[in-house]
Amino acid sequence: MTFKQMFTSSVGKKLVMAFTGIFLVLFLVVHAGLNACIWAMDGGITFNKAAHFMGSFIVPRILEIGLFLGIFLHIIQGYMITLENRSKRKIGYEVNYSKGSKWYSRSMAILGTILLMFFIIHWKHFWIPSRITGVEEMDLGNGFVVHNLYAVMQDTFQNQWVVLFYVISCIALAYHLAHGFQSAFKTIGVHNKRYHLMISSIGYGFAIIIPLAFAMMPISFYLHWVN
Amino acid sequence: MSQNTMNLKVKVWRQKNANTAGAFVTYDVAGISDEMSFLEMMDILNERLITEGGDPVAFDHDCREGICGMCSMYINGKPHGPWQANTTCQLHMRAFKDGETIVIEPWRANSFPIVKDLTVDRSAFDRIIQAGGYISVNTGNAVDGNSLPIEKQNADDAFAAAMCIGCGACVAACKNSSAMLFLSAKVSHLALLPQGAPERKSRVLNMVAQMDKEGFGSCTNTGACEATCPKEISIANIARLNKEYLGASLSAE
Numbered sequence: 001m002t003f004k005q006m007f008t009s010s011v012g013k014k015l016v017m018a019f020t021g022i023f024l025v026l027f028l029v030v031h032a033g034l035n036a037c038i039w040a041m042d043g044g045i046t047f048n049k050a051a052h053f054m055g056s057f058i059v060p061r062i063l064e065i066g067l068f069l070g071i072f073l074h075i076i077q078g079y080m081i082t083l084e085n086r087s088k089r090k091i092g093y094e095v096n097y098s099k100g101s102k103w104y105s106r107s108m109a110i111l112g113t114i115l116l117m118f119f120i121i122h123w124k125h126f127w128i129p130s131r132i133t134g135v136e137e138m139d140l141g142n143g144f145v146v147h148n149l150y151a152v153m154q155d156t157f158q159n160q161w162v163v164l165f166y167v168i169s170c171i172a173l174a175y176h177l178a179h180g181f182q183s184a185f186k187t188i189g190v191h192n193k194r195y196h197l198m199i200s201s202i203g204y205g206f207a208i209i210i211p212l213a214f215a216m217m218p219i220s221f222y223l224h225w226v227n
Numbered sequence: 228m229s230q231n232t233m234n235l236k237v238k239v240w241r242q243k244n245a246n247t248a249g250a251f252v253t254y255d256v257a258g259i260s261d262e263m264s265f266l267e268m269m270d271i272l273n274e275r276l277i278t279e280g281g282d283p284v285a286f287d288h289d290c291r292e293g294i295c296g297m298c299s300m301y302i303n304g305k306p307h308g309p310w311q312a313n314t315t316c317q318l319h320m321r322a323f324k325d326g327e328t329i330v331i332e333p334w335r336a337n338s339f340p341i342v343k344d345l346t347v348d349r350s351a352f353d354r355i356i357q358a359g360g361y362i363s364v365n366t367g368n369a370v371d372g373n374s375l376p377i378e379k380q381n382a383d384d385a386f387a388a389a390m391c392i393g394c395g396a397c398v399a400a401c402k403n404s405s406a407m408l409f410l411s412a413k414v415s416h417l418a419l420l421p422q423g424a425p426e427r428k429s430r431v432l433n434m435v436a437q438m439d440k441e442g443f444g445s446c447t448n449t450g451a452c453e454a455t456c457p458k459e460i461s462i463a464n465i466a467r468l469n470k471e472y473l474g475a476s477l478s479a480e
Contacts (some may be wrong), residue, residue, distance in 0.1 A: 001432065001479035009435055010405070010445035011472045085403035085444040089335050094238075094251065095304030097400050100454030106402055108447065183448040189470025191463045 011187075013081055018187035020074040021180050025206070027067055032213045038226055044150025048138050052146040055130065075116060082109040104175035105183075111176040118169035125156050157221035170215035177207035231261045233325035237272065239284055240332050245340045245348075253328070261321040265308060266291060266298065268320055285344040291316040293457065296392030299399070300345055301332040306396035306455045314394065314457040334395050336404035338442045349395050351441040352409060356393075358437035359430035360413045362422045375421050385419035388412045390458040397452035397460075403444030408452035410438050411468035412460045418471055428475035435472055 006012045034054060040046035054060045104111065129135045130147055138148035157163055181203030182196075190196055220226050234257045242249025256272050263271075266288055273283035289297035298315040302308035308318040323329060331345060339347040364370075377385075391412035398406050414431050417423030423430070446465055453462040 001476055006476040009472075009476075010407075010439050010443070011435055011469060012476070014445055014447075014469075015473065081445055081447075085405070085447070088337050088404035088442060088444040090337055091335055093301065093304065093332055093335055095330050095332070097301075097304050097306070097451060097455065099305065100400055100451035101402075101449035105447070105449040179448075186448050186462075186466040187446075187469050189466055189473050191466035191470060193463065196463065196466070 013077060014187045016073060016077050017081065018184040020070045021184040023070045024074060025181060028210050032210050035217055036213065038150065038153065038217060038220065041226065043227065044148065045140065047150045048146045048148055049140070051149045055147070075112070078109060078112055102179065105179045108176060108179060111172045114169060114172040115176060121165065126152060154221055157218040160222065163218040163222045166218040167215045170211040173214070174207050174211040177210070178204060181206055232258050233261065233320070233323070235259055235323060235326070236328040238328055238330045239344070241284070241344055242341050244343055249341065259320055261319070263320045264291070264316060265318040265320065266316050285346045287346050288316060293317040294392060296394040299334050299347065299394060301334060301399055303330055306334070306399040307457050312457060312459050334399035336398050336443070338404065339395060339398065352393050352395065354441060355406065355410060355434055355437045356413065359426065359433040360417070362417060363425050377420060381419045385416050388416040388419070388460065388464055391460050392458055394457065396455050396457060398443065400451040400455040401444065402449060402451065403447055405446045406438050406443040407446035407465050407468065408456060408460055408462065410434055411464035414468045414471055415464040418467070428479065431468065431471040431475050432479060
């Protein structure tokens with residue numbers, strides 16, 4: 001048995017989704033934690049320092065490569081599994097069976113597509129200006145100059161449509177996580193009832209808290225809760 | 228208790244064979260007692276079709292007591308009809324109302340090709356079993372059943388998994404046409420018992436490989452299979468199968 005055989009079987013393909021999914025869940029914790037620095041109420045100094053650390057220190061930069069690999073693997077594999085699974089029933093039903101499962105469990109590809117559209121716009125808003133096209137600088141004294149990403153956020157989130165799109169994307173993320181979090185652990189083999197109950201409870205909590213924290217960020221800027 | 232009779236319409240999928248296109252045909256069935264079983268209602272319809280010189284509706288059935296796994300039928304958008312933990316043969320007409328139209332479809336999956344009307348070829352399941360759903364035993368006298376100590380919880384879980392009758396409702400219910408609930412029941416049943424230990428690793432690898440070869444989809448843990456299973460096979464078995472597969476594929480040469 002080769003690793004190729006292992007990861008290309010129907011169970012192995014799901015293992016790829018689960019491992020990359022759990023990695024992306026961990027990334028969300030880091031991302032939400034760092035972004036929460038906007039609520040330090042110091043005009044963005046703490047946030048810009050945190051963003052500078054992530055952008056200049058070697059460890060997060062290496063992890064970033066892993067993050068991009070993880071995201072692309074998750075997206076490509078997700079679409080391939082979805083298309084393959086759809087092809088397994090050439091003639092569909094007259095009456096669909098919808099009572100036995102949650103709508104969001106059946107709609108992971110659609111929710112994922114909303115998230116993909118979000119990522120493209122989100123990268124354009126922040127990652128590309130920060131890394132490639134350049135942003136306004138902030139002088140923190142003693143020659144310590146950092147990107148003023150806080151100002152970019154302030155500026156971006158004055159547009160109500162952008163704020164609305166971010167909030168909708170956070171709702172899509174919430175439902176994607178509500179299924180994905182516990183499903184990933186089932187896929188890697190957690191069948192013990194005690195652990196499963198614990199994981200699904202944490203999963204639902206995670207699916208509410210993290211997207212809510214993210215959604216509050218554009219709202220905070222739009223409503224001038226932070227300056 | 229007095230019985231009620233009702234008049235119904237049944238909208239049935241009719242298809243001559245695997246190579247021809249099928250279509251729905253609606254029949255009126257009158258004077259159906261609510262104490263009849265669903266299959267008796269189908270028998271009455273077929274008797275009438277035969278009397279009229281028509282072609283009776285082909286459907287699978289055998290024991291008619293909910294244990295053989297032969298009956299199928301996707302009734303009003305759910306495998307085995309509206310009741311929970313129930314096979315089509317144990318479904319009774321009191322589940323329906325007078326004047327109702329009942330939509331009856333075959334199991335839909337590429338891996339279950341239609342033989343005729345509501346009968347599908349489920350031999351893919353037999354080939355999955357042949358790939359590893361067995362144990363090795365020594366020849367000679369049968370070993371006394373109590374000679375092998377088995378922990379009570381494992382015995383109970385193995386028995387619950389062994390309840391699977393292989394009807395294919397899980398595949399029919401799954402949006403991915405995945406056979407994972409069936410496969411996980413068979414793998415769990417043997418993995419939990421000492422008798423299944425010798426082939427434990429090769430079993431899960433070979434059975435997953437055969438399932439993929441048969442063209443079933445992959446599991447996305449939606450839970451539709453568990454909700455419709457007539458034997459209430461737990462979806463926890465799928466997580467156990469995943470663990471078995473991960474362990475076996477990592478340690479295989």
